[in-house]
Amino acid sequence: xxxxxxxxxxxxxxxxxxxRDLARLATVxxxxxxxGVAWVWIRFEQFAPVLTxxxxxxxxxxxxxxxxxxxxxxxxxxxxxxxxxxxxxxxxLFGLFAAGQYFSAEAIRCVRGFGLAAxxxxxxxxxxxxxxxxxxxxxNPPGERLLLIRxxxxxxxxxxxxxxxxxxxxxxxxxxxxxxxxxxxx
Amino acid sequence: MPIIVNxxxxxxxxxxxxxxxxxxxxxxxxxxxxxxxxxxKGVRFGTLEAICAALQCQPGDILEYRPEPADGADExxxxxxxxxxxxx
Numbered sequence: 001x002x003x004x005x006x007x008x009x010x011x012x013x014x015x016x017x018x019x020r021d022l023a024r025l026a027t028v029x030x031x032x033x034x035x036g037v038a039w040v041w042i043r044f045e046q047f048a049p050v051l052t053x054x055x056x057x058x059x060x061x062x063x064x065x066x067x068x069x070x071x072x073x074x075x076x077x078x079x080x081x082x083x084x085x086x087x088x089x090x091x092x093l094f095g096l097f098a099a100g101q102y103f104s105a106e107a108i109r110c111v112r113g114f115g116l117a118a119x120x121x122x123x124x125x126x127x128x129x130x131x132x133x134x135x136x137x138x139x140n141p142p143g144e145r146l147l148l149i150r151x152x153x154x155x156x157x158x159x160x161x162x163x164x165x166x167x168x169x170x171x172x173x174x175x176x177x178x179x180x181x182x183x184x185x186x
Numbered sequence: 187m188p189i190i191v192n193x194x195x196x197x198x199x200x201x202x203x204x205x206x207x208x209x210x211x212x213x214x215x216x217x218x219x220x221x222x223x224x225x226x227k228g229v230r231f232g233t234l235e236a237i238c239a240a241l242q243c244q245p246g247d248i249l250e251y252r253p254e255p256a257d258g259a260d261e262x263x264x265x266x267x268x269x270x271x272x273x274x
Contacts, residue, residue, distance in 0.1 A: 184227035
């Protein structure tokens with residue numbers, strides 16, 4: 001092996017190691033999303049004060065019936081499912097990196113898929129929040145029912161991240177063309 | 187493709203098999219085959235150096251420039267032009 005190849009091999013090994021770690025982390029995150037969301041709705045009494053403190057939403061846990069909790073879980077799982085899909089795409093992407101496939105068509109699809117998921121999440125999360133506050137306060141006395149429209153900096157950051165990844169997928173496509181051309185140079 | 191690769195000719199002269207040359211040069215047999223058939227976009231200087239070292243030859247022994255015929259001209263005319271072109 002010539003000396004020029006040694007640094008590339010060491011870099012490739014480093015990328016493979018870190019990519020395997022991140023793929024494992026993404027694999028763990030996928031099932032954690034529905035488990036975490038379910039936990040919040042099962043233990044709503046614990047989280048109701050947080051909802052009041054952060055969003056000013058007064059939700060009486062006694063009025064939040066199992067049906068309401070199930071509905072809340074369902075609404076929460078709309079952005080939740082999008083997040084699961086995003087983590088799944090990341091898992092696949094890091095698996096490809098670990099295998100040395102940096103610029104494959106599949107890797108580009110994963111980057112684009114994650115970008116779309118982040119964009120979709122950025123739109124779905126505020127909508128879900130709006131519907132959830134309506135749901136949990138619907139049984140409140142008149143004057144205490146809320147329709148909360150809140151767009152946080154986190155939502156904007158996720159939207160930016162999604163757009164950035166989508167543009168990166170375009171750049172990655174160009175990188176693949178260059179990589180394919182380089183592969184034809186012996 | 188105007189660049190012709192005459193690797194087969196040199197391999198025959200040196201009585202070397204493609205597999206042995208590929209191993210000496212450090213490229214796969216598949217890539218060597220692509221190179222022999224002119225189906226590559228380019229050759230790195232390092233690869234060219236290794237080929238010349240293995241075959242004990244010059245780059246000109248394995249690479250030849252043969253311009254493609256222009257519209258209306260044929261290869262015989264081009265061959266004549268190339269052979270008698272430089273009298274100066």
